[in-house]
Amino acid sequence: MAHLHFKHIQKQYSSTDGPVIKDFNMEVEDGEFIVLVGPSGCGKSTMLKMIAGLEDVTAGEFFMNGTKMNSIPSKDRNISMVFQNYALYPHMTVFDNIAFGLKIKKTSKQDIKEKVEDAAAVLGLTDYLHRKPQSLSGGQRQRTALGRAIVRDADLLLMDEPLSNLDAMLRIKMRKEIIQLHKRLKTTTIYVTHDQTEALTMASRIAVMNQGEMMQTGTPQAVYKSPENLFTAKFIGSPAMNIFEVFFDGSELIIGSSQIPISKSAQQMLAEQGYTQQKIYFGIRPENIHPGSLHAESFNIKVRVSELLGSEYLIDGDFEGFDIGIKANTPLQPGDNLAVSFDMSHAHYFDLNSEQRIDHF
Ligand SMILES: Nc1ncnc2c1ncn2[C@@H]1O[C@H](COP(=O)(O)OP(=O)(O)OP(=O)(O)O)[C@@H](O)[C@H]1O
Ligand SMILES: [Mg+2]
Structure with a gap:
């Protein structure tokens, strides 16, 4: 389970450039599916990397279940992440790719087998477990990457544009699958996309970002119906307002x-x-x-x-x-x-x- 609280988070990569995240404030309740949406370069991946502990927080505080996380090492955060350009190990089977994180954690063979098989069943990969990534379709590879993230039973699941490499049809199909997966697992999820349609269709709550600032948070309906500022009004909705x-x-x-x-x-x-x-x-x-x-x-x-x-x-x-x-x-x-x-x-x-x-x- 995960309750998150971000207080005045700032990120500056170098002292010569301005802050990339200016003042990020948000509370996330356990089980929510938050979609962080905003144009390219607005700081979405940076936010996820700070949450995962892959980047330092320059200023501000980030709490998970009441514990301040700023200086807790990535490996101790119990957070799983699917990256923007997910990579599977080409020489490993689907089974081994999914099992990878569990083996590192020295999980028993029997537990690994159960968890991988459960995840594969949920993701429709049961018949592909013995295959290598090059003989899979884009969607099957994507699901393998998701499988690797979900078997770890993390408190928090972070996904950075996981569908960006897929064609339009597959994207729509995978969107639905991810939402169904979330309904079953109820893992608190932060999902990043620059695609406002994806945000509107998937989110239980949207967070709209622009140039390192949070423009609005709310249900998809609320953000669409009452955009709080001009940026959100223009960005959410297609064709645009x-x-x-x-x-x-x-x-x-x-x-x-x-x-x-x-x-x-x-x-x-x-x-x-x-x-x-x-x-x-x-x-x-x-x-x-x-x-x-x-x-x-x-x-x-x-x-x-x-x-x-x-x-x-x-x-x-x-x-x-x-x-x-x-x-x-x-x-x-x-x-x-x-x-x-x-x-x-x-x-x-x-x-x-x-x-x-x-x-x-
Ligand atoms: N390691 C880094 N060092 C310096 N600047 C960086 C670094 N990573 C990202 N940036 C800068 O920070 C800003 C935000 O980048 P970020 O990757 O978080 O954007 P994004 O919202 O994920 O964009 P996209 O939708 O294109 O993936 C950009 O201006 C980027 O150039
Ligand atoms: Mg990004």
């Missing part, structure tokens, strides 16, 4: 020659917080913009590109000089004009300077 710089005149949002009416409660909220006659960011997701005048007033959009998403099209166009993405059932031609209306009950507002969400208190 549309963001427009607008002027709030006290009752409507002015953008170019368009005037977008907003709800009474939004007017009141913006007015109460001093945004009357101010510029703000207005955000709306593509799925909340509809062709025609479903939501009263309609606005004109000039189409640039139509992209097939599968069952529908993503239309990229221009709205008053801003990029806009909307969904449509039919493709449109570049240069076409399209009337759309906004479902303002799903509008998001952000402060222009702090980029924080403007919300009811």
